[in-house]
Amino acid sequence: MVRKHGSGDSGAVNRLRWCARGVLVAVLSQVGSVALFTATVIALAALIVGVGVFLLPVVMVAVRGLATFHRRTAGEWTGDPIDIPYRHTAAAAPHDGARSFGQCRQLLSDPATWRDVLWMLLDAPVGLVLGLLPASLVAYGLNGMLVTPFLWESMGPHWGFGAIWPITDQTDAYLAIPQGVLLVALGLLCARPLLRLHTRFNRLLLAPTRSARLALRVERLTETRSETVQSQAAELRRIERDLHDGAQARLVSLGMSLGLADTLVEQDPVMVRKLLADAMESSSQALTELRDLVRGIHPPVLAERGLDGAVRALAMGLAMPVEVSIELPSRPQPPVESAAYFVIAETLANVTKHSGANRASLRLWHADGALRAQVGDNGRGGADPEGGSGLRGLQRRLAAFDGTLDISSPPGGPTLVTMELPCE
Amino acid sequence: MRVVIAEDLALLREGLVQLLTAHDFEVIEAVDNGPAMLRALLTHRPDVAIVDVRLPPTFTDEGLQAAVKARTEVPGLPILVLSQHVEQMYARELLSDQNGGVGYLLKDRVFDVRRFVDMVRQVAAGGTVMDPKVVSELMIKHETGPGPLHALTAREREVLGLMAEGRSNAAVAAKLFVSEKAVSKHTNSIFTKLGLAASGDDNRRVLAVLAYLNS
Numbered sequence: 096m097v098r099k100h101g102s103g104d105s106g107a108v109n110r111l112r113w114c115a116r117g118v119l120v121a122v123l124s125q126v127g128s129v130a131l132f133t134a135t136v137i138a139l140a141a142l143i144v145g146v147g148v149f150l151l152p153v154v155m156v157a158v159r160g161l162a163t164f165h166r167r168t169a170g171e172w173t174g175d176p177i178d179i180p181y182r183h184t185a186a187a188a189p190h191d192g193a194r195s196f197g198q199c200r201q202l203l204s205d206p207a208t209w210r211d212v213l214w215m216l217l218d219a220p221v222g223l224v225l226g227l228l229p230a231s232l233v234a235y236g237l238n239g240m241l242v243t244p245f246l247w248e249s250m251g252p253h254w255g256f257g258a259i260w261p262i263t264d265q266t267d268a269y270l271a272i273p274q275g276v277l278l279v280a281l282g283l284l285c286a287r288p289l290l291r292l293h294t295r296f297n298r299l300l301l302a303p304t305r306s307a308r309l310a311l312r313v314e315r316l317t318e319t320r321s322e323t324v325q326s327q328a329a330e331l332r333r334i335e336r337d338l339h340d341g342a343q344a345r346l347v348s349l350g351m352s353l354g355l356a357d358t359l360v361e362q363d364p365v366m367v368r369k370l371l372a373d374a375m376e377s378s379s380q381a382l383t384e385l386r387d388l389v390r391g392i393h394p395p396v397l398a399e400r401g402l403d404g405a406v407r408a409l410a411m412g413l414a415m416p417v418e419v420s421i422e423l424p425s426r427p428q429p430p431v432e433s434a435a436y437f438v439i440a441e442t443l444a445n446v447t448k449h450s451g452a453n454r455a456s457l458r459l460w461h462a463d464g465a466l467r468a469q470v471g472d473n474g475r476g477g478a479d480p481e482g483g484s485g486l487r488g489l490q491r492r493l494a495a496f497d498g499t500l501d502i503s504s505p506p507g508g509p510t511l512v513t514m515e516l517p518c519e
Numbered sequence: 520m521r522v523v524i525a526e527d528l529a530l531l532r533e534g535l536v537q538l539l540t541a542h543d544f545e546v547i548e549a550v551d552n553g554p555a556m557l558r559a560l561l562t563h564r565p566d567v568a569i570v571d572v573r574l575p576p577t578f579t580d581e582g583l584q585a586a587v588k589a590r591t592e593v594p595g596l597p598i599l600v601l602s603q604h605v606e607q608m609y610a611r612e613l614l615s616d617q618n619g620g621v622g623y624l625l626k627d628r629v630f631d632v633r634r635f636v637d638m639v640r641q642v643a644a645g646g647t648v649m650d651p652k653v654v655s656e657l658m659i660k661h662e663t664g665p666g667p668l669h670a671l672t673a674r675e676r677e678v679l680g681l682m683a684e685g686r687s688n689a690a691v692a693a694k695l696f697v698s699e700k701a702v703s704k705h706t707n708s709i710f711t712k713l714g715l716a717a718s719g720d721d722n723r724r725v726l727a728v729l730a731y732l733n734s
Contacts, residue, residue, distance in 0.1 A: 375630045382627045386604055395604045399573065399580040408608040414660050 113286035114233055116172065117226040120293055124222025127161045132215040142199070152198040153187045155208065162211050162301050169294045180207040180303030182310065207307060214300035225293040232282030239275025244268045323495040337388050345381035349374045393433060402432045402459070409440055410457055413447060418456040427466050431518045434496055435459075435466055438489050442470045442512050445485065450474025450510060465498075468514040476508035486512075520643060523563055524549040525556035525570040525582055526601075531626070535569060538629070542636045553581035560589040560596065567620075567643035572602040572609070583609055587616075595620050599642045602626065605650045607657070611732045614647065619725040622648035622685065641685050647728045648685030655680075657731060668731065670712045678705040683728040 131154065138154045141147030163179060170176025183201045188194040202208050243256045247268045255261040257274035303311065352374040356367045389395065397405040403421050410417040426432065439457070446455050452474030459468045480486035480502055490500045498516035522544045526532040529551075536546045548559045552575040560568055568589075574581040586598045597620035600613060605625055613621045622642040628650065629635050638648045658680055668676060681691045688706065692699040706724075713730050715723045 379627050379630060382603075382625075390604070395573070396606050396608070398578075400608075404608070408606050411607050411611075412656065412660070 107283065110283040110286055113290055114230045114282065116168075117229045117286055117290055119226070120290065121223050121226030121230075123161070123164075124218050124220075124226060128215040128218040128222060131158050131161060132212065132219065135212055135215070148192065148195045148199055149189055151202060152185055152195055153189070155185045155202050156187055158211050158215065159185055162214065165297050166301055169297060173291060173294055177298050177302045178308075180210070180301070180307045180311070181205060182207070182307075182314070206304065210300050210304075214297070217296070217300070221296055222293060225289045225296075229282045229286035229289055232278050232285070234282075236275040236278030236280075236282060239271040239278060241275075243271040243275070247271075319491075319494040319497075322491050326491065334388065334392065337384070341384040341388070342381045345377045345384070349377040349381070352377065394436065397433065397436050401426045402436055405436055406439055406457065406459060409436075409443055410455075413443060413455065415447070415453050415455055417443075418454070420456075420458050420460075422460045423466075424461060427461075427516075427518050431466060431496060431516055434492060434498070435468060435514065435516055438493060438500065438514055439468055439470065441485055441489055442514075445478070446470065446472045446474065446510075449478065450476075450508070452508070452510075464517060464519055466514075466516040466518050468516075469511060470514075471509060471511045474508050474510060475506075476504045476510050477506045478502055478504035478510050478512075520544050520567065520640070521547050521563065521565045522639075523547060523556070523559045523565040523568040525551070525553075525559070525568065525574060525585075527551045527571065527574050531571075535629070538632060539569075539636075539639070542632075544639075552576060553585045556582065557585045557589055560585070560598075561592060564593060564596065567597040567599060567639055569599045569601060569639065571626075572600055580609070583612070587612060590616055590618065590621075594618050595645065597642045597645065598622070599624065599639055599648070601629075605653050607653060607732060610649055610653050611729075614725070614729045614732060617726060617729060619645040619647050619722065621725075622646075623653065624648065624650045625652060638685055641687075646685055647683065647725045649683040649728065649732075651684050653732075654683050657683075668713075671709060675705050675709050675712070678702060679709055679727060679731055682706065682709075682724055683731055 134154045135151075135158060138147050138150040141150050159181065166177035166179060182205050185198065185202060188198065239256050243250075243254075243262070244265075245268075247254055247256075247262045253261050256268075256271040257278070259267050259270055259274075262268050262271070352370045356370040356374070359367050359370070394405060396408045400408070403423055403426075406421065407419055410419045427435070439459075443455070443457070446452055450472045452472035455470065455472040457468070457470050459466075461467070478486065480490060480500075486500065486502060493500055493514065493516060496516050496518075498514065501513045501515075502510070503513075504510040520543070522539055524532060524535050524539075524546060526535060526549070532549050532551065536549055539546055547563050547565060550556045550559050554576075556568075556570060556574065559565075568586070570582040570586055572580050572582045574585070583600060586600055590596050590598065594616065595618040598613075599622035600609075601624055602609070603626055605623065610623050613623055620642055622638055624635075624638065628638070642648055658676070668679070671679065677695070678691055681694055686694065688699050688702045692702045695702070706727075709727055710723050713727055715726050715730075
């Protein structure tokens with residue numbers, strides 16, 4: 096996917112910017128790739144004597160920094176960033192031999208490490224040539240336009256420009272001007288294609304290979320599956336406990352009241368009346384508890400009205416006015432529906448509990464193969480998923496569906512929580 | 520009084536039949552699904568119907584939908600809807616035709632047989648009976664949030680809540696330990712503040728409850 100740039104795309108300033116980017120690429124290819132390749136070779140060699148165990152992770156942090164800088168600029172310059180292929184994050188642990196050793200093993204067994212090394216080796220010439228060529232052409236062309244025609248005599252007898260070597264008279268010297276113009280134009284024109292070529296070269300080695308992509312995917316799936324299994328088991332345990340301590344106990348007490356009433360029915364009608372009242376109370380409480388439990392498992396209104404109706408019912412129960420807009424062409428799959436409902440319910444509950452807002456908004460729609468929801472409020476902001484709030488739990492819940500939850504909540508508000516749940 | 524019952528669980532259906540028969544109701548038909556219920560309501564035109572929200576064949580809100588449909592065909596047909604859970608949204612939908620004769624209760628309310636039978640009679644008489652749970656949720660909402668009912672005093676909101684539960688002025692008075700005259704002063708003030716012109720007390724009570732639900 097290539098993002099089109101704005102109208103300044105063909106402007107001279109923009110072309111100059113591409114030339115400057117080329118210079119940056121060239122400089123990085125030398126001070127970055129050459130230096131770090133050398134450092135890597137030294138670190139690998141030093142592994143034999145042991146010091147490398149500490150050296151390699153440090154060097155690799157820098158190597159990955161450089162490579163990832165290129166991955167990011169690929170995104171900024173062409174609109175299509177290169178994905179990060181690493182299985183583990185590299186971290187230096189200069190005082191911890193065991194950790195450093197573990198790091199080295201991980202680094203050396205990750206194909207992405209070796210691809211980075213190969214990339215540095217090749218980037219040294221490729222980056223230099225592709226990066227420097229446009230700027231060199233421009234510089235040389237400017238020389239032909241502005242310097243050679245006037246100073247050729249002082250340059251010595253063997254001086255020339257472009258196709259004319261050596262320059263023998265002033266006519267030859269003036270011919271440097273059109274040549275210079277052509278060269279400047281050529282430099283400016285080729286800057287962008289050449290840098291794109293460099294990006295393609297980068298992508299070849301810096302992007303995850305198919306198997307790396309799959310490995311990353313498998314790792315992610317393993318992680319989310321284990322989280323899902325664990326949270327489901329925890330949920331079942333909670334339900335079991337609630338039933339055991341709640342409804343079941345109440346039904347036992349109800350049965351006891353009725354049994355006792357049965358034995359006393361002739362001797363003590365007053366007591367029987369009291370026991371019957373107790374029995375009614377127990378059954379009423381058991382029902383209330385079961386109702387709350389059912390609501391937590393699968394809200395009846397969701398079963399009856401689908402996500403659309405259930406979400407509207409939620410909004411209606413909120414103490415503040417909620418602007419609701421829902422556009423769903425059809426009902427999503429039940430598991431998706433249920434996940435979306437609980438995330439929205441929890442987010443709205445957070446709005447009530449923490450935001451201090453007096454207005455909220457809720458959008459729910461389907462786009463690009465994903466169910467999307469956005470909950471906003473005009474409260475005080477500062478919601479932080481790392482702050483131990485329920486937001487992390489919601490993110491985990493969505494992860495089971497490859498869904499995501501984005502939170503924008505600057506201090507002072509407003510807060511906007513965006514949920515995305517892929518569903519086909 | 521002629522009653523139609525729609526409840527898919529045989530145990531509860533038989534229980535309701537027994538309970539109502541014991542209190543001098545005549546159960547003319549007890550059905551177990553939505554379409555049969557609609558047919559029974561439209562052919563028998565009972566004095567009151569007692570229906571479960573969730574009914575076959577869809578096991579969604581079939582009973583509620585059938586109730587709303589029956590009332591569009593026969594405006595004001597008294598229906599008491601029972602459910603395992605209550606939703607403000609459903610209450611609002613039931614009342615939206617602004618005709619009385621509607622009740623919406625949790626199934627547990629059947630336990631208090633005397634009060635339940637009272638409420639059935641009230642619905643049959645064109646009254647409006649909302650479950651105390653719906654009312655208490657609204658109370659919480661009005662305590663914390665702004666709304667069109669803000670003009671009402673706390674006492675008036677309390678009276679309106681009890682009205683929504685289907686209590687008569689006398690019952691409200693007994694509940695709040697005040698005189699019936701005081702209650703009717705409150706209700707008149709409520710009607711005025713909600714802009715409900717004099718048009719028969721029953722109808723105004725329905726509209727007031729509707730305003731309450733819609734706020």
